[in-house]
Amino acid sequence: MHPLPEPASLPSLLLSSGGWRPEWGRTRAGGMSRAGGMRPPWNQERAPEERLPSATEPGRQWSMVRRMLTAGLLFSLLLGFSLLLVYIFRSCGPGPCMTPVCWDLLARYLASGNTSVAPCTDFFNFACGQAKGTDYSFQALAEENKKRLRRILEAPGSWHLGSGEEKAFQFYSSCMDTDAIEAAGAAPLRQVIEELGGWRISEPICDLVPPLHTRQSSSISCVQIDQPEFDVPLKQEKEQKIYAQLFQFLRPLEQRRAQGKLFQMVTIDQLQEMAPAIDWLSCLQATFTPMPLSPSQLLLVHDLEYLKNMSQLVEEQLSIHRDFLQSHMILGLVRTLSPALDSKFQEARRSLIQKLGELTERPPMPARPRWMKCVEETGTFFEPTLATLFVREAFSPSTQSAAMELFTAIKNALVSRLRRIPWMDEKTRKEAQNRVTQLQVKMGAPEWALKPSLARQEYNDVGPCPCQLLISPQLLLSPLTRLSGRQSVHPGRSLTNPFLALIQLGPSYLQSFLSCVRSLRARIVQSFLQSFPYHRWQVSPWGVNAYYSIPDHVVVFPAGLLQPPFFHPGYPRAVNFGAAGSIMAHELLHIFYQLLLPGGCPACDTRALQGALLCLKHHYETIPLPNGTFFNGSRTFLENAADIGGLAIALQAYSKRLLWHRGETILPNLDLSPQQLFFRSYAQVMCREPGTQEPQDPHSPPTLRVHGPLSNTPAFARYFHCPHGALMNPSSRCQLW
Numbered sequence: 001m002h003p004l005p006e007p008a009s010l011p012s013l014l015l016s017s018g019g020w021r022p023e024w025g026r027t028r029a030g031g032m033s034r035a036g037g038m039r040p041p042w043n044q045e046r047a048p049e050e051r052l053p054s055a056t057e058p059g060r061q062w063s064m065v066r067r068m069l070t071a072g073l074l075f076s077l078l079l080g081f082s083l084l085l086v087y088i089f090r091s092c093g094p095g096p097c098m099t100p101v102c103w104d105l106l107a108r109y110l111a112s113g114n115t116s117v118a119p120c121t122d123f124f125n126f127a128c129g130q131a132k133g134t135d136y137s138f139q140a141l142a143e144e145n146k147k148r149l150r151r152i153l154e155a156p157g158s159w160h161l162g163s164g165e166e167k168a169f170q171f172y173s174s175c176m177d178t179d180a181i182e183a184a185g186a187a188p189l190r191q192v193i194e195e196l197g198g199w200r201i202s203e204p205i206c207d208l209v210p211p212l213h214t215r216q217s218s219s220i221s222c223v224q225i226d227q228p229e230f231d232v233p234l235k236q237e238k239e240q241k242i243y244a245q246l247f248q249f250l251r252p253l254e255q256r257r258a259q260g261k262l263f264q265m266v267t268i269d270q271l272q273e274m275a276p277a278i279d280w281l282s283c284l285q286a287t288f289t290p291m292p293l294s295p296s297q298l299l300l301v302h303d304l305e306y307l308k309n310m311s312q313l314v315e316e317q318l319s320i321h322r323d324f325l326q327s328h329m330i331l332g333l334v335r336t337l338s339p340a341l342d343s344k345f346q347e348a349r350r351s352l353i354q355k356l357g358e359l360t361e362r363p364p365m366p367a368r369p370r371w372m373k374c375v376e377e378t379g380t381f382f383e384p385t386l387a388t389l390f391v392r393e394a395f396s397p398s399t400q401s402a403a404m405e406l407f408t409a410i411k412n413a414l415v416s417r418l419r420r421i422p423w424m425d426e427k428t429r430k431e432a433q434n435r436v437t438q439l440q441v442k443m444g445a446p447e448w449a450l451k452p453s454l455a456r457q458e459y460n461d462v463g464p465c466p467c468q469l470l471i472s473p474q475l476l477l478s479p480l481t482r483l484s485g486r487q488s489v490h491p492g493r494s495l496t497n498p499f500l501a502l503i504q505l506g507p508s509y510l511q512s513f514l515s516c517v518r519s520l521r522a523r524i525v526q527s528f529l530q531s532f533p534y535h536r537w538q539v540s541p542w543g544v545n546a547y548y549s550i551p552d553h554v555v556v557f558p559a560g561l562l563q564p565p566f567f568h569p570g571y572p573r574a575v576n577f578g579a580a581g582s583i584m585a586h587e588l589l590h591i592f593y594q595l596l597l598p599g600g601c602p603a604c605d606t607r608a609l610q611g612a613l614l615c616l617k618h619h620y621e622t623i624p625l626p627n628g629t630f631f632n633g634s635r636t637f638l639e640n641a642a643d644i645g646g647l648a649i650a651l652q653a654y655s656k657r658l659l660w661h662r663g664e665t666i667l668p669n670l671d672l673s674p675q676q677l678f679f680r681s682y683a684q685v686m687c688r689e690p691g692t693q694e695p696q697d698p699h700s701p702p703t704l705r706v707h708g709p710l711s712n713t714p715a716f717a718r719y720f721h722c723p724h725g726a727l728m729n730p731s732s733r734c735q736l737w
Helices: 009-016 057-092 100-112 123-128 137-153 163-176 178-184 187-195 241-247 253-258 268-274 280-287 304-320 324-340 343-359 370-381 383-394 397-418 426-437 452-457 473-477 509-529 573-596 606-621 637-660 674-685 702-711 714-719
Strands: 211-216 221-225 264-267 298-301 440-444 467-471 486-488 501-505 547-549 554-558
Touching: 100 123, 100 674, 123 674, 123 702, 137 163, 137 370, 137 383, 137 674, 163 370, 163 383, 163 509, 178 509, 187 324, 187 509, 264 268, 268 280, 268 298, 268 304, 324 343, 324 509, 370 383, 370 509, 397 426, 397 440, 397 573, 397 637, 426 573, 547 573, 554 573, 573 606, 573 637, 573 674, 606 637, 606 702, 637 674, 637 702, 674 702, 674 714, 702 714
Parallel strands: 221 298, 440 554
Antiparallel strands: 211 221, 211 486, 264 298, 467 501, 547 554
8 A cells, every 4th residue: 555645745735736725633623633633634624714715716717718718719710700701702792704795795885885974973874875876775786686697698508408598598699799780770670661561750749549557466357558658748748739739638646646536447348439549349359369358348447538538639630640640650669679779779769768868857877788788678588587597596495595584583573563563453463463474475486487397388489580470559659668568559450550460570680579579478468368376476586676465465575686785695694684684574564554544444543553653754754865855755654664664673583583593793894783784784775876766756765764764763872872862863753563
């Protein structure tokens, strides 16, 4: 056994370790233990005041040290976690899009914008300040699509050639062969006129008899007759005596609308009695062969009084000048065929357009290159063929899938937003939501245009060789732009009234042109004779105009619209939602135009609805135009409502996308956050030089289409830090949608 240490040695050990100092030999009373001997020091009892006084103080010191260590550890953990969050944010936050399509888009934005302008003061100039002349976003996109068609048509070897494709390429090549056209001169036109019996000029007048329009939804066809479009402006009637009698019969659309006489339904037999100078049944039958027509066929006449007066004028003129009508027809024919003739006719046509532009105070039309004209004509005559080729190159399945995903997000945002519209009653709200969910959407190109068999069989009657051609009424009077659905009709079937003639033509571009006109007309008529299970598209696949069809309850977005700079699968989502997304939402709101008209929603809160509409009208009227004036938005209030609502819906859809999906990107070197880029992309769609829009444009001027919706959006002022009271951060806003 190990001996116990000496009594004196234990206290010294304990003292050296900071322990207590016992006094040996004491009992509780200060005497010896009961055993009468000395107890070991660790068994001795002491008075309370003498018990281990240092047992708590060192514990407290250690507790403080432990707390400090714990606090330091927690601080280190928080600091590390914060640094980790910063790293994650920087790694997963919006990074720059470095792909070629994004660099191209950046170049467009930098070229059109003026970053020296404060966005809160004038966002239109901030985004579109450098846009000049033809830099209108939609027009620029349309020209880009035509350039793509040109590349397709000038590289036929890269495509599998069927009969339709081959004829389209041949037609385009003959149109571009200006040497052959110049060499032929006026000979092809002279041949046509001689076959018609010659040209004996009486008076240089324009169209007398109105154009005829054919319209058909999926189940209903209708023949419409409207007033003609005269080349000489109406305000020149006093100076132009030759037109005085014509102009006295014409009534502008606004006047007819005010009188409640937009159209009347009459049968062919009734129209014959009211306007007997024209053999309506024979004329319509010749135009629409092989469509069967009868005297009981209903017609939709837009201005019946005009037809009555014009019939009387024609009878009077024929009794005085037998050659009057024939000269008129020949003039119409020359105007129609002039695009297919040599440079002398082209120059005369440009001079006429320039003079008319001066009379109407319209800006001069820029000269178009020959290739663009040939692309447009080839597209008119061979649309099914070019539709297949264009979609194959410009609207791949992945692009269509991305566009449908965007549309679905926009549609869902609209359905959600309808729940919060204050002026809608519950029944109207549910009906509106059902209308949205039942809506059909068409993207890219018509179903029938993408069938290769149709493209090959469509042009069996188009041939490059010399052929006989039936000259029909609309060839004699209508410009080419009316041939895709508008036909002008005139009386007569003999050379005295030369509406129908069989002409033997030699090989020339004019011959190809006339052959294609005949083929197109036959296809238009045939389309109304056949049942059609699909919606009839009103725009070509390379067009840039979306639309909503009320009869078919379908919204259409052609492939030509869903292109850069409005849409691309590789763009930042902010761009696609701000540009294409706002366009989609705008078109969806066309579904509810009827609700905004007087009496359009009897069950709604009329007071709240009218208050919102008045607020919207006042909102637009208080935004100054670039020239310092203000705009009366009474004529454009429906489109204004769609602009404001479309932006709000697209922003809601994009905000939800940001919340649930990561990986957002931005454009490099533009210094715009994702939300700011969203608004910048919306404005880019509206970029256009102020003062260049048509007088009858149902939309507001481009500055208002930017400032109106953006200034009504609180998020814009928040993300661009606009001070209260600035143009883009007004004191009050409107809530319609």
